[in-house]
Amino acid sequence: MRVGVLTGGGDCPGLNAVIRAVVRKGVRQHHFEFVGYRDGWRGPLEGLTMQLGIEQCRGILPRGGTILGSSRTNPFKLDNGVERIKENLAKDGVDALIAIGGEDTLGVATKLADLGVNVVGVPKTIDNDLSGTDFTFGFDTAVNIATEAIDRLHTTAESHHRVLVVEVMGRHAGWIALHAGLAGGANIVLIPEQPFDIREVCDLVESRFESHYAPILVVSEGAVPREGGDMTLSSGELDDFGHVRLGGIGDRIAREIETRTGKEARAVVLGHIQRGGTPTAFDRWLATRFGLQAVDAVADGDFGKMMALRGTAIARVPLIEGTGELKLVSKEEYAEAQVFFG
Amino acid sequence: MRVGVLTGGGDCPGLNAVIRAVVRKGVRQHHFEFVGYRDGWRGPLEGLTMQLGIEQCRGILPRGGTILGSSRTNPFKLDNGVERIKENLAKDGVDALIAIGGEDTLGVATKLADLGVNVVGVPKTIDNDLSGTDFTFGFDTAVNIATEAIDRLHTTAESHHRVLVVEVMGRHAGWIALHAGLAGGANIVLIPEQPFDIREVCDLVESRFESHYAPILVVSEGAVPREGGDMTLSSGELDDFGHVRLGGIGDRIAREIETRTGKEARAVVLGHIQRGGTPTAFDRWLATRFGLQAVDAVADGDFGKMMALRGTAIARVPLIEGTGELKLVSKEEYAEAQVFFG
Amino acid sequence: MRVGVLTGGGDCPGLNAVIRAVVRKGVRQHHFEFVGYRDGWRGPLEGLTMQLGIEQCRGILPRGGTILGSSRTNPFKLDNGVERIKENLAKDGVDALIAIGGEDTLGVATKLADLGVNVVGVPKTIDNDLSGTDFTFGFDTAVNIATEAIDRLHTTAESHHRVLVVEVMGRHAGWIALHAGLAGGANIVLIPEQPFDIREVCDLVESRFESHYAPILVVSEGAVPREGGDMTLSSGELDDFGHVRLGGIGDRIAREIETRTGKEARAVVLGHIQRGGTPTAFDRWLATRFGLQAVDAVADGDFGKMMALRGTAIARVPLIEGTGELKLVSKEEYAEAQVFFG
């Protein structure tokens, strides 16, 4: 049996660990052959392949990025995209495909599965906002990096009278902000799911100063002010998703706090640091087990499924479960953490 | 309401995070007062208390150890132990007790609950071998430390012809060895649950050298040779639990490999490094949520329970579930990882 | 003999290590008593003292910040500032003062020494721009944090077509940018000492893309465009020092690159992360030895001196040597690194 493997979407620590596990178990236990498709769906679309065997996977477990490359190419937005993919799979003698990616990549996988392609999905998102699985790999790494940053900032917050705003990843979901805020002992956490009122934020900032500490805020890049509230973003500041552009909301909030409270405020924008570099042990373990289970699913002919963490077990759930709806921070989960705010 | 808090047993990153969450939510939301009991069960036994409020918990989230101190004192092994505890609780006006600890500490809690003491338990074991919960805090920190060590050793294993044996924690259960071995890309993992055959180990070592790489072994401190096998431990080498004493099994295995294969072998004994220092973000998150839920259980009068991670939710399970039986690595879980061995 | 100790200026990992060394050696070997002055020169100015003995210094070696607090108060800018300091020193029975700080703090120390106060200085600047010493503590920590960030960004730079701009500390001197750029393998390093031409920068960016890699830029917060060049900063963007305000030059350069080359560009602003948290081993060693030597200088009555690293030895040099002129990156040092650029 010949199995194609591809990775799509943004960077995420653990991609190489999935690939290695798939290949190691596939070759050793199932006697599969593998074809590496380069740059996400562009690979099978344009017939971009690379050799993929145990040798190619040596030493990649601790490495960030993906040896297969990635892209955001969507074959359904291109002329004859699906036909070209089917043709290339046939030409390469590929019987089944393992697609590792987020919402978009798995969305394509879901539709291809409906069209008869033998596909198995492995969920990937550093934002942890995919439904159907307790956690996705990459998330733990991002949270640890953000937490270490907050740890270091406490020194400064304690010894100076300066507000620190840490902007972390999370376009639509506040998981990184919530977990890193809890783990780092932040005083205020702002997430996309709960639009903030800048006056309440400034009140918290000031009350914190009254107890002689400078506050640390953790802000998702997708955090937004409450509509009708006191802070408005001009359309020039917004991108197509209605989020603050380049530089970001962290900086914008810092400036608002300075203006409104008269306290010095500084933004720290972690940006891509959160999605590069070596994965944590948890992410390597999760990614590895996703890979092992995905290649077993192929061996079982159990297609149209994606891997999911349920407790400590890896389950196979219908692809549609992961791609149907985003997993967002609930009001209860946000409220649970609020006892630490202020 | 006055609530006592104590921590028992060995060190474990995250203890302070539990204490902080208990106090923060208890004071702010439930308006509890707290009494800190020092040094595990010795505290309520001998009336050793310390002040415990929000001020005492400032800055402790990232710190290893426990501000309450710890001990292995077991009141059931002492004359009138239970009576003395009841008397001291009464004297201190304590209505309920939150006990944070492992098998032994929670075993005492279970019995005290049966004797009418209002007690809630928070499970703690770096070895992750407590039943009833997906994970315990401290484990993720230990696995990350061991994984970083293995990462560094790969450099040497690649450039020299030297076998490296990493001894990690795990008296009865091989969870740390299994997870760190998987995450670090070790070639052989030996755990207490699966007694090893030294000849098979040496065969794997030699076959690894044939493909021009030196192997890395990860060995639980409680790993044991198969009975009737080729390697025997003299009684002088063993402690009361039948494990190799001080210095340990890692060193012993390294010497056996040297003798049997003629290859140079070196042991790295991580020891207490795995249980000290700052917790990972995951462990801080888990410990914090255990603490929040434990103090809510007290508020609900839901005694005789211990906190447990189930997926991403914190559940309350009967104390007996955690202390009844050790959670060991199953044959299937060990087999899953074996595709990477050799 | 009674010795006062104070710390002034911005945060810098290693301050606590100096204090601990001063006190440990002072008490044990020289039988000194110590007075801790709080918040820099505000301490002796307003008579703000704290107890300072071996007990107060327990456990502070690995901690960021300063147990004495800090400020930017300058007694020479206040009415009767010097008199009030002299009075308070007399009142507290303080015979000599150890002042730990940067250009400003040591500048005050220099003048006080001229006015007959027994003062010894310990140089402190994370920017490493103090003359008279090979290195200052805090710098190595900052460089390591920036280097780890760059390490992680390489993953993303390799797998996406996105320019990454890392803004690091350095108002007047480019030492952090130069060292972290070299250690992290950055493609372009922009420092205050060498005003940049945005067209040259964009040419390097584009030539880098031609070899199929996205570039990483490291930029000092004090980097400035060449006068008369193609990029100008409006006065509204500048602060009193002529530097780009809040948010910063990193962001500004990223936007220019986007506009001029059409390539996506993102800024990572490390900010205060670089000056908080635990010091590296080098910084602890250097800070500790500065402290030991400073207290010996007091014992020797060798006042008006500051400590300096010369090779591996700690020398005592006149305070004026450290505060006279900034130590800047020379053309030769910048040129040495340029072989790695592009």
Added chain:
Amino acid sequence: MRVGVLTGGGDCPGLNAVIRAVVRKGVRQHHFEFVGYRDGWRGPLEGLTMQLGIEQCRGILPRGGTILGSSRTNPFKLDNGVERIKENLAKDGVDALIAIGGEDTLGVATKLADLGVNVVGVPKTIDNDLSGTDFTFGFDTAVNIATEAIDRLHTTAESHHRVLVVEVMGRHAGWIALHAGLAGGANIVLIPEQPFDIREVCDLVESRFESHYAPILVVSEGAVPREGGDMTLSSGELDDFGHVRLGGIGDRIAREIETRTGKEARAVVLGHIQRGGTPTAFDRWLATRFGLQAVDAVADGDFGKMMALRGTAIARVPLIEGTGELKLVSKEEYAEAQVFFG
């Protein structure tokens, strides 16, 4: 001009950084061609070469180990070793050789230089015991790893009544133990240069317990008991150098302390963790600058020299200076640190 490059001796973080700097500057600025010799002196001896250009050096800056491989082969101990090297250099058209290594590797280089080979040396030893240079690369990495381990152990030392013995590298010189001991706040540091009296060590251990803290010892692997003292090592325990074999002195000292004081004692043997993995920023900077200067020395025809750090400058000193005599910890340097012991 064609230049050969080789790396010899044990692993040391920074080797790849030297190679990369040599090649980058050699190709770009001096238009040299390079020949990579594999496995130390075995390379030119047996004609084992590999391609070495800018492409081969991509991405190696942060990696431990050496892409050229290493060995301890000494051509002077082999028949016609020198002749064979000269023949192979001639055959490969190599005009000059850059040898990166420690005492042994540079010892060979020194003799070859005397015999007319155009050789330039780059000093390498994680132990930091090479004369003629302030520091060698690899040392800072080792010290940081040991310091982080000690940091974590403080938690345990504080909360339990258990002596912890950390064994670090250093066969002949105690630099790693001294620096990590100072930076980590260890209570006792034992180094090869100052044979210890086990009774004095146990007295310090006991006095430490009297102030309610458990002590942390840092011990060089080459530490030895004072002759005629109370602790003797049987010849069976010793290797050819008179040091305690496998497992080591750390373990041996822990056992002695247990026996003599009745306190529980545990050894942590860091071993090869100290010499593998990614280098610190300081080591990358130093290694890079050694490489840049070495290739300039070749361009200048300045042979028979080795690179040396002097303050912040890279100097070229006669090879014999580095290989003549070991750089040991002086009595004064050891005494300076003793104020922190006990």
